[in-house]
Amino acid sequence: MKLLYTLFVVLLVTGCSNSMTIPDADEAPTLMPRGATYQDLVKLPEPKGRILVSVYDFRDQTGQYKPQPNSNFSTAVPQGGTALLTASLLDSRWFIPLEREGLQNLLTERKIIRAAQKKGQAASNHGDDLSALSSANVVIEGGIVAYDSNIKTGGLGARYLGIGSSGKYRTDQVTVNLRAVNVRTGQILLSVTTSKTIFSHELTAGAFRFIDYKDLLEVEMGYTNNEPVNVAVMSAIDAAVIHLIVKGIGRGLWKPENEADLQDETIQRYAKQTHQIL
Numbered sequence: 001m002k003l004l005y006t007l008f009v010v011l012l013v014t015g016c017s018n019s020m021t022i023p024d025a026d027e028a029p030t031l032m033p034r035g036a037t038y039q040d041l042v043k044l045p046e047p048k049g050r051i052l053v054s055v056y057d058f059r060d061q062t063g064q065y066k067p068q069p070n071s072n073f074s075t076a077v078p079q080g081g082t083a084l085l086t087a088s089l090l091d092s093r094w095f096i097p098l099e100r101e102g103l104q105n106l107l108t109e110r111k112i113i114r115a116a117q118k119k120g121q122a123a124s125n126h127g128d129d130l131s132a133l134s135s136a137n138v139v140i141e142g143g144i145v146a147y148d149s150n151i152k153t154g155g156l157g158a159r160y161l162g163i164g165s166s167g168k169y170r171t172d173q174v175t176v177n178l179r180a181v182n183v184r185t186g187q188i189l190l191s192v193t194t195s196k197t198i199f200s201h202e203l204t205a206g207a208f209r210f211i212d213y214k215d216l217l218e219v220e221m222g223y224t225n226n227e228p229v230n231v232a233v234m235s236a237i238d239a240a241v242i243h244l245i246v247k248g249i250g251r252g253l254w255k256p257e258n259e260a261d262l263q264d265e266t267i268q269r270y271a272k273q274t275h276q277i278l
Contacts, residue, residue: 162209
């Protein structure tokens with residue numbers, strides 16, 4: 001019996017080592033992963049004209065922090081929401097975002113150029129004339145408005161004679177809001193709120209029993225997968241930008257390049273989506 005248990009442990013550890021892939025610490029950096037919504041964003045038809053928009057701030061408005069032991073140091077959602085939103089607006093090809101988050105740095109650089117021009121020392125890469133900054137037609141406001149933990153939790157396990165396995169999961173939810181504001185009138189043209197579920201699961205197995213007098217067998221193995229929060233936030237922003245475009249088309253605020261693109265599969269699918277009533 002002791003030999004049988006030893007053989008079982010060897011086979012178990014060997015199988016786990018072959019199936020589990022340990023990440024390489026020297027793995028080369030890659031572009032940030034994107035969710036499935038990104039494919040819908042880049043498949044949108046071309047617009048009749050790109051809209052100049054400005055994003056001053058897209059803040060974390062949740063006030064949520066990560067669970068212990070990091071609650072005093074790390075927030076639950078990324079703080080670079082403005083950068084994520086700007087990337088999504090650019091990828092949609094419907095908007096031309098104007099720099100506003102680092103506006104003071106931009107203005108300082110322009111002052112340096114104008115000071116050189118006044119002294120007749122204009123840089124060759126700018127010439128004698130410095131054009132005015134572009135102004136936006138629409139201001140995009142909003143932020144990450146909610147982060148709800150443990151929306152759903154569950155698990156399942158079994159153990160017999162000290163040998164068993166278990167699994168558990170949890171889902172969180174992040175919610176973002178986008179508002180399109182008319183610069184000339186201050187009117188809120190559109191407001192869109194989208195949510196994305198963040199899924200995490202854990203699988204464990206182990207053995208804990210005596211196989212002989214004073215011979216204790218103890219084996220543990222496990223696997224945990226947590227969906228990156230930044231990818232979930234990015235997917236929620238991508239979905240909000242798509243809905244913003246589709247709702248704007250429906251209200252006649254902007255149009256696709258070709259009239260036939262109104263029947264585009266992506267536009268029609270998002271136009272049919274409605275709010276879920278709990």
